[in-house]
Amino acid sequence: MFEQTAVATREMVLEKFPPIERIDKGPVAVVECYQKIPCNPCQTACPFGAIQIGADINEIPRRDEALCTGCGVCVAKCPGLSIMIVDGSKSAGTVEFRIPYEFLPLPQVGERVLGLDRAGQPICRALVKKVMNPPAFDRTPVVTLEVERKYLYDFRNFRREAEAHG
Amino acid sequence: MRELELLIIGSGPAGLCAAISAASSGAKVLILERSFQPGGQLIKQTHMFFGSERQYASHRGVDIADILLRRAAEFGDRIELMLNATAVGFYEDNVVTVLKDEKEYFKIKAKSIICATGAFEKSLAFPNNDLPGIYGAGAVQTLMNVYGVRPGNRVLMVGAGNIGVIVSYQLMQAGIQVAAVLDAAPRIGAYLVHASKLARMGVPILCSHTIKEAIGTDCLEAAVVCRVDQRFRPIPGTERRFDVDVMCVSVGLSPLNELLAMRGAAMRYVPQLSGTVPLRTVDCETSIPGIYVAGDASGIEEASSAMAEGYLAGLCAAAGLGHVPEDYGARRQEYLGQLEDLRSGPVGDRIRAGMKLSAL
Structure with missing residues (x-):
């Protein structure tokens, strides 16, 4: 199905997430790269050696959750925008996501937006906590959003309320 | 005639x-570019x-053009770039005829030529399919990203x-709606990370x-689309109408190399390429030395791959002219290694099969 819709199945998604205990300890990268393509900037970007592809740049990246600090350098570097940071350490009821967002206008901190799943369907509300767009991110801004914990494995994107994409 | x-x-x-x-090997180069600005696509x-x-991964293509042009400029008059200059003929004595600014027409003769x-x-x-509003996807990308036209x-x-x-995603970045992306193939041909970006914005693939009509x-x-069966035959009764004012046709590219055929280089139809x-x-040398x-x-x-091939062809063409740098062997291996890396995965299967058929 994934090859027809580009929407990853629940099983595929779960395989890319570290255990919940790790997520609750603090931020960690989730690398949603499912296909062997010749690409390795995530490995090159990671200052901690936490993402490994190896000598063959076609291999699928493996993220070591023990080495990953959730710094997020990889998020804006992935040409496929396939990486996000999840953090369950902030509260028992919510999780924070850091996701790349290449659209203007950027959301405002404190803004409530519509949370979308991997098929672009609205599933929840999300609160914008931070918007980062430094020169080092090279025009791929990264937005931090707070989402109810039960959407941990479903939330993947957001839409500002005034907009109607698609 | 310039030689x-x-x-x-x-x-x-x-x-x-x-x-x-x-x-960088010491050759003197003239580049012909038919557009008014360099960088190609x-x-x-x-x-x-x-x-x-x-290959400058995770840089944007438009920035890679700037990087390469700055590097080319470092060689001063060893690289000359001629804009608005279209090569229109290529003859057996290595004479290339050029149409410049759509008015001057002249000949250039070169010892070695890279097409x-x-x-x-x-x-x-x-x-x-000739209605205004129906474009090639690349044409729309040029309109939007080069000329700023919606x-x-x-x-x-x-x-x-x-x-x-990719063009669908960029259309959405420009604030334009994408009703759907369709393909006759049973699976998505794009890198799936690109396709997933569209999917999570709610664009149906x-x-x-x-496309029926x-x-x-x-x-x-509007456009009417329908499902096709495994042999790409339309299935009656599956028609769907999309009210759209733009249709982008993105059904692949064909190599543009008639100049080489005109020069008499051995050519072959290779579907994988x-x-x-x-x-x-x-x-990267053709049948003509x-x-x-x-x-x-x-x-x-x-x-x-185009960049790695370019480096390799430039190195070897210069060597053929007598400009053999000390690190020739190492550089050649480096470029061949890059090409092998880029083509070695599953998405490179088709390319590797094609390269076998076009190998001399």
């Missing part, structure tokens, strides 16, 4: 890298590229290869679908 050492036709990723590589690529850092002419967009036959309000993308999904009087008003291509050695090919002109691939 020179090395002529490169095309200033896209392959041509620019070939020029940099040859000039790089100048409209606002997305980050794949590959490794050796880095790129590719053109394929089209699709369906009723009313092509319309709501788009149907025909073709789910890399260009189709419809595999096993084709376009509807409109003076311009495109998306068209008729020149036979070539591993060093001193005549090289690099990039999409030798078979459709990614810009990352």
Whole structure:
């Protein structure tokens, strides 16, 4: 199905997430790269050696959750925008996501937006906590959003309320 | 008639890298570029590229054009770039005829020539495919990202290869709606990370679908699509109508290399490389000594491979002219290694099969 819709199945998604205990300890990268393509900037970007592809740049990246600090350098570097940071350490009821967002206008901190799943369907509300767009991110801004914990494995994107994409 | 050492036709990723590589070996290079600005298709690529850092991965294509042009400029008058100059003929005595600024017509003779002419967009036959509002996806990308022109309000993308999904994403970045992306193939041809970006914005990707007809009087008003079976035959009763004012046709590219055919280089139709291509050695030399090919002109691939091929062709063409740098062997192995890396995965299967058929 994934090859027809580009929407990853629940099983595929779960395989890319570290255990919940790790997520609750603090931020960690989730690398949603499912296909062997010749690409390795995530490995090159990671200052901690936490993402490994190896000598063959076609291999699928493996993220070591023990080495990953959730710094997020990889998020804006992935040409496929396939990486996000999840953090369950902030509260028992919510999780924070850091996701790349290449659209203007950027959301405002404190803004409530519509949370979308991997098929672009609205599933929840999300609160914008931070918007980062430094020169080092090279025009791929990264937005931090707070989402109810039960959407941990479903939330993947957001839409500002005034907009109607698609 | 002007006579020179090395002529490169095309200033896209392959041509620019070939020029940099040859000039760094000591060759004097003239690049012909038919457009008013250099960089080929790089100048409209606002997305980050794949590959490794050796092909500037995770840089945006438009920035890679700037990087390559700055590097080319470092060689001073060893690289000359002639804009608005179209190579229109290529003769057996290595004379290339050039039309400059659409008025001057003159001849250039070169000892060695690298053809880095790129590719053109394929089209699709369906009723009313000549209505205004129906474009090639690459043309829309040029309109938007080079000229800042909005092509319309709501788009149907025909073709789910890399260009189709990338241009769809860029249309949405420009605030234009994408109604759907469809493809006759049973699965998405694009890198799935690109396609997933569209999917999570709610754009439906419809595999096993084709365009049945376009509807409109003076311009495109709607499009009818339908499902196809495993043999690509339309399934009656599955028609769906999309009200759109723009349709982008993105059904692949064909190598643009008629100049080499005119010169008499041995050519072969290789479906895996998306068209008729020149036979070539591993060093990108055609059947005619001193005549090289690099990039999409030798078979459709990614810009990352075009750059590596350009470096290789430039190195080898310069060496053929007597400019053999001390590190020739190491550089050659480096470029061959890059190409092998880029082509070694599952998405490279088709390319590797094609390269076997076009090998000299």
